[in-house]
Amino acid sequence: MVQSLNRLKETASQTAGPYVHIGLTPNFAEITGVYGEDLGTSMVNDRTRGERITITGRVIDGADTPLRDCLIEIWQADGDGLYNSPSEMRGSADPNFTGWGRCPASQETGEFRFETVKPGRVPFNDGRLMAPHVTFWIVARGINLGLNTRMYFGDEEKANAEDPVLARLEHKNRIPTLIAQRDGNTYRFDIRLQGDRETIFFDI
Amino acid sequence: MSQSAILTNRKPETGAFFQRDREWHPKAFTPGYKTSVLRSPQKALISLDNTLSEITGPVFGHNILGELDNDLIHNYARPGESAIGPRIIVYGRVLDERGRGVPGALVEFWQANAGGRYRHKKEGYQAALDPNFGGCGRTITDEDGGYVFRTIQPGPYPWPNGPNDWRPAHIHFSIFGHGFAQRLITQMYFEGDPLIPLCPIVRTINNPDAVSSLVAALDMNSTTPMDSRAYKFDIVLRGRRQTLFENKREGN
Numbered sequence: 046m047v048q049s050l051n052r053l054k055e056t057a058s059q060t061a062g063p064y065v066h067i068g069l070t071p072n073f074a075e076i077t078g079v080y081g082e083d084l085g086t087s088m089v090n091d092r093t094r095g096e097r098i099t100i101t102g103r104v105i106d107g108a109d110t111p112l113r114d115c116l117i118e119i120w121q122a123d124g125d126g127l128y129n130s131p132s133e134m135r136g137s138a139d140p141n142f143t144g145w146g147r148c149p150a151s152q153e154t155g156e157f158r159f160e161t162v163k164p165g166r167v168p169f170n171d172g173r174l175m176a177p178h179v180t181f182w183i184v185a186r187g188i189n190l191g192l193n194t195r196m197y198f199g200d201e202e203k204a205n206a207e208d209p210v211l212a213r214l215e216h217k218n219r220i221p222t223l224i225a226q227r228d229g230n231t232y233r234f235d236i237r238l239q240g241d242r243e244t245i246f247f248d249i
Numbered sequence: 250m251s252q253s254a255i256l257t258n259r260k261p262e263t264g265a266f267f268q269r270d271r272e273w274h275p276k277a278f279t280p281g282y283k284t285s286v287l288r289s290p291q292k293a294l295i296s297l298d299n300t301l302s303e304i305t306g307p308v309f310g311h312n313i314l315g316e317l318d319n320d321l322i323h324n325y326a327r328p329g330e331s332a333i334g335p336r337i338i339v340y341g342r343v344l345d346e347r348g349r350g351v352p353g354a355l356v357e358f359w360q361a362n363a364g365g366r367y368r369h370k371k372e373g374y375q376a377a378l379d380p381n382f383g384g385c386g387r388t389i390t391d392e393d394g395g396y397v398f399r400t401i402q403p404g405p406y407p408w409p410n411g412p413n414d415w416r417p418a419h420i421h422f423s424i425f426g427h428g429f430a431q432r433l434i435t436q437m438y439f440e441g442d443p444l445i446p447l448c449p450i451v452r453t454i455n456n457p458d459a460v461s462s463l464v465a466a467l468d469m470n471s472t473t474p475m476d477s478r479a480y481k482f483d484i485v486l487r488g489r490r491q492t493l494f495e496n497k498r499e500g501n
């Protein structure tokens with residue numbers, strides 16, 4: 046016998062189910078008057094620094110159908126590469142940028158949409174700079190444990206080429222699944238749950 | 250008390266999180282829960298050491314909360330009225346895997362009404378809507394990680410999976426700890442509910458101890474006499490690695 050490490054086990058996940066919007070975006074679910082505004086609706090305001098961009102896309106299932114009941118959260122650094130978080134020790138992030146967004150997919154088209162700024166570069170654990178990226182978390186009916194992925198920017202070819210996370214990926218042909226393509230100020234990022242172009246999901 | 254006042258007394262946490270035990274959590278592909286079949290990634294997840302992007306996370310201040318946000322009996326009810334159903338208090342602590350309370354965690358919850366009906370346009374169950382029940386609430390944990398809310402006990406409900414599948418009574422929980430990698434959604438069940446072991450969603454979890462940890466205990470010592478029963482539900486988020494010794498590389 047040995048001593049116990051006295052560790053607890055993480056609470057097991059369960060699916061967010063079809064009514065996740067009731068809890069996380071009740072105004073979107075037409076339950077009004079409880080909260081003023083759904084959390085995570087706006088990431089920026091008039092004074093936010095950095096390049097304004099829109100991120101849009103869909104989450105697509107194994108039958109090529111967009112999920113119309115999923116919910117996406119994103120987390121990203123500000124335009125200078127700083128996170129608006131107490132765990133950010135390198136400096137103070139833009140106080141007019143939350144870094145966090147929450148968006149239910151459209152119940153008609155399955156599209157999600159975030160109005161945000163293009164993030165700056167953040168160092169990897171060895172100090173090398175990662176390419177600009179946005180962390181995604183996807184929950185829905187049928188997803189038993191929230192899925193994590195990253196979105197990189199198609200117009201950052203040089204930064205992407207030297208990104209330490211992308212560099213470690215064994216199957217280089219899957220890297221395009223993480224890269225959003227630019228069209229004006231909009232980046233399109235479709236997330237595929239299955240199939241030949243299944244998005245890379247991370248165990249973070 | 251504001252969130253920042255809590256956090257200033259505590260050194261910001263910057264460690265990576267313990268690896269997730271993916272045998273303990275439900276797998277992605279669980280054909281007994283039919284919707285998972287087309288929504289489960291089929292390729293292996295790629296391991297990613299936590300970077301700043303995963304260990305950081307936003308803060309939610311108590312200033313976002315309204316007075317009735319943690320009172321589902323009243324937060325959607327007309328003035329002077331209240332939701333119908335058995336009144337309960339749900340309380341507990343948000344802890345991390347090292348057993349420490351997680352202060353300032355955003356806890357959001359949603360549920361069906363006492364008849365098992367959700368206030369949602371896609372809902373297909375015929376049980377009656379309660380005009381005084383919305384079904385959502387939220388709170389932020391205190392300095393010890395404690396939280397509490399008041400609601401009515403939700404009813405079980407049928408759902409389109411098998412021809413006769415019923416969900417046990419449950420409350421959905423979303424928990425936002427200190428790092429984005431701690432993000433978790435789960436469901437709380439009620440002690441003694443015979444539908445728990447029959448449920449295909451519960452059965453996505455293989456480990457019986459993991460299922461037990463989702464079952465809230467009836468706590469007759471925390472009731473409000475002649476008003477509410479109480480259920481205790483603790484939630485554990487991923488723990489952070491401790492830096493026991495600095496291991497700085499040259500040039501850092």
Ligand SMILES: [Fe+3]
Pocket residue numbers: 062361416419421
């Ligand atoms: Fe439910």
